Amino acid sequence: MEEALARTVQARFAVAFSNGTAALHAAMAAADLGPGDTVVTSPLSFLASANCARYVGAVPSFVDIDPATLNLDLSKVPRGASAVVAVHYAGLPADLSRLGERPRVVVEDAAHALGASTPDGPVGNCARSDMCTFSFHPVKVVTTGEGGAVTTNDADLAERLRRFRNHGIVQHPERDPWFYDVEGVGFNYRMTDIQAALGGSQLGRLGYFIARRSQLAARYRQALASLPLTLPPEAPADWSHAYHLFPVQVDDRRRVFDGLRSAGIRCQVHYVPIYRHSSFAGLGARPSDFTATEEAYERLLSLPLYPDLAESDQDRVIDALTKLL
Numbered sequence: 001m002e003e004a005l006a007r008t009v010q011a012r013f014a015v016a017f018s019n020g021t022a023a024l025h026a027a028m029a030a031a032d033l034g035p036g037d038t039v040v041t042s043p044l045s046f047l048a049s050a051n052c053a054r055y056v057g058a059v060p061s062f063v064d065i066d067p068a069t070l071n072l073d074l075s076k077v078p079r080g081a082s083a084v085v086a087v088h089y090a091g092l093p094a095d096l097s098r099l100g101e102r103p104r105v106v107v108e109d110a111a112h113a114l115g116a117s118t119p120d121g122p123v124g125n126c127a128r129s130d131m132c133t134f135s136f137h138p139v140k141v142v143t144t145g146e147g148g149a150v151t152t153n154d155a156d157l158a159e160r161l162r163r164f165r166n167h168g169i170v171q172h173p174e175r176d177p178w179f180y181d182v183e184g185v186g187f188n189y190r191m192t193d194i195q196a197a198l199g200g201s202q203l204g205r206l207g208y209f210i211a212r213r214s215q216l217a218a219r220y221r222q223a224l225a226s227l228p229l230t231l232p233p234e235a236p237a238d239w240s241h242a243y244h245l246f247p248v249q250v251d252d253r254r255r256v257f258d259g260l261r262s263a264g265i266r267c268q269v270h271y272v273p274i275y276r277h278s279s280f281a282g283l284g285a286r287p288s289d290f291t292a293t294e295e296a297y298e299r300l301l302s303l304p305l306y307p308d309l310a311e312s313d314q315d316r317v318i319d320a321l322t323k324l325l
């Protein structure tokens, strides 16, 4: 699976992990981030994008999103930040060329964006980053049951990632054939062979998965165009979107959410802004500092989107939404 992933995203190295959160943790550790470091990420993400900083003793910090893309506004990453975790929200790549002064470490959280691309190439080729992390959780574009990976073009980082996922063990056969040393703390974050075999076969279908998701997304766009809602940001002309999510924005979201749910339609809200979780209260981030994130959060509603979604079922979603609005 590692070779297939590296080939797919055109990176030199891919290192597989037991899940995407382990991949983020390993990326933080491999980059030597720790106490005293600040790691900036998007508040509109799954909380693992920020928790990874805490795992290594660094401090997560947030900048507001750009309402035009729903991605973190990379031009706002403050000087002095040690690292940025750029999340490609919903599968639309964050524009890394907007980073002002480059922090020491640039990591992409591409849990939503396997199969997406920019003029720099496929997401995961690390054209403008040190490492790019993926998740293969069942809801993601490609799944291994549970799983994750980090891609990089840096041989030293790749070695550190491999060591970190395997207890920090370094073999020293030149000393004794059985001898191994442990120079730092590592974990058991290995992906199993069974997961990897599933991932290899899933990667072979990535083109189909993205094509199908894009087709369903285009159908939603057309059918919902005249309704009073905001459609998800589109990918610019020579970019491609992975459409992990199809998040629309509606007024009176609670009523629409309840209406869809009672029609048996599984909609969801992605995400509660990370700073709103009580576990992050100590960071002192106030909702009023994140106007664009708060405005989006008020109205966001993800509609069902997955390759096996039948068009007749999609029509049921469209009809229900049309009635509600």
Ligand SMILES: *Cc1c(COP(=O)(O)O)cnc(C)c1O
Pocket: 019, 020, 021, 022, 045, 046, 048, 049, 087, 109, 111, 112, 134, 135, 136, 137, 146, 147, 148
């Ligand atoms: C799913 C997800 C993760 C975590 O991946 P797991 O494989 O569930 O650990 C991290 N970041 C984002 C943005 C995600 O959506």
